[in-house]
Amino acid sequence: MLAMDVVDTLRHQESLVNRELSEEQRDAELLERLRQIYRGQGIAVPDRILLEGVQALKEQRFLYTPPAPGLSRTIATLWVNRGRVGRSLLTLVALLGFGWGAYHLGVERPAQQRAEQERILAERNRIELAEALPSALVQGHEDVLREARVQAAREKADQILADGRAAVASADAAGARQAINDLEVLRADLRREFTLRIVSRPGEPSGVWRVPQRNPAGRNYYLIVEAVSPDGRILSMPVTSEEDGRTVTTSKWGVRVNEEVAIQVQRDKNDDGIVQRSRLGEKRRGYLDIDYLMPVLGGTITGW
Known part of the structure; x- marks a missing residue:
């Protein structure tokens, strides 16, 4: 054990090994310095032990040389670190399973x-x-x-x-x-069959006029109408407004007429509050178009 301690001391005290000296001088120098080191620690070490330690250092008897890399070394290392390696493998397997x-x-x-x-x-x-x-x-x-x-x-x-x-x-x-x-x-x-009737209920307009965007000096006149089925139901129809081009389904819309027709309808309503000639047109079964009973200009609006 003392010899091993001597070797360890020699390894950790590089200044003890002076390679510029001859071997005999180096051995003597090592022995003298070792005596001083152990004497300073209060340890009595015989020269025989000191010589044995120096010789062991030369022969590298207490030097550990790791085995060369290979399969056996790899297996042994994995076995030693099996706990950490196992946890890593489990984590990897869990991640792979989650990913899959x-x-x-x-x-x-x-x-x-x-x-x-x-x-x-x-x-x-x-x-x-x-x-x-x-x-x-x-x-x-x-x-x-x-x-x-x-x-x-x-x-x-x-x-x-x-x-x-x-x-x-x-x-x-x-x-x-x-x-x-x-x-x-x-x-x-x-x-589909219905009568296109001019609205004449109290509180509701029977006609309106609008200023067209393309002709600010002019006026467009519209009669407000609704489609009434033979059994008296008010029908909702898809109507496209000529003002914005949007098509909406509505039960009331405006049909554009000339100023003369609009004035006639307004006078009719002013007489007693009711439009007597309220039938603007008729849509018969088997036909696509409405047969108008008054002159119309064809444009329609859905808001006023």
């Missing part, structure tokens, strides 16, 4: 669902394009022709049918459905 789960739920599964939805939609479109849509187009066209009383309605139905068949031929299911919907709207329009 997030990818599966956030990317892979939605992609699979979208692919399945697209497949179902494509299959539905294929079946509809082969059977349902062509049949619905023909049926809708026939329904319109049964209602139509004017050539314009028949020609419009023929054009919609042609557009729908072209969509079917190009596998455009959405276009074919739109054509079927257009035929239904046309049939509903043909079946």
Whole structure:
């Protein structure tokens, strides 16, 4: 043990090893300095032990030389550090599992669902394009022709049918459905019948005038009307305003007339508070347009 301590002392006291001296001088110098070191610590160390320590230092008997890198050393190091390595591996596995789960739920599964939805939609479109849509187009066209009383309605139905068949031929299911919907709207329009009546209730205007933006010096005159069905119901209609181009569904709107007609209606209402000649036009079943009983200029407004 003393010899090992001597070697350790020699290693940690580099100044003890003077390589510029000869070996005999170095050994003598080392022995003398070692005696002084241990004497200063109050430790009596025989020269035999000091010589043994110096010789051990030369032979590197107490020097630890780590094994060369290799598989055995790696396995041994992993075993020694198995606790820390195990925790790291568990953390890595947990992170990989979380990442895989997030990818599966956030990317892979939605992609699979979208692919399945697209497949179902494509299959539905294929079946509809082969059977349902062509049949619905023909049926809708026939329904319109049964209602139509004017050539314009028949020609419009023929054009919609042609557009729908072209969509079917190009596998455009959405276009074919739109054509079927257009035929239904046309049939509903043909079946609709009402009287266009001038509003004459107390507290409500029967006519208004507006200053057009393009002609600040002029005036546009409008009669306020509503559509009344044969059973007395007030109908709501899609109306496009000529002032802003917006189409709204409303139960009252203004129809533009000339100044003379507007004055006549106003005089009629001023007589007793009621517009006697309140029928402005009539929409008959099977027809697309309104038959006007008074001259109109065609423009409409939805606000005043």
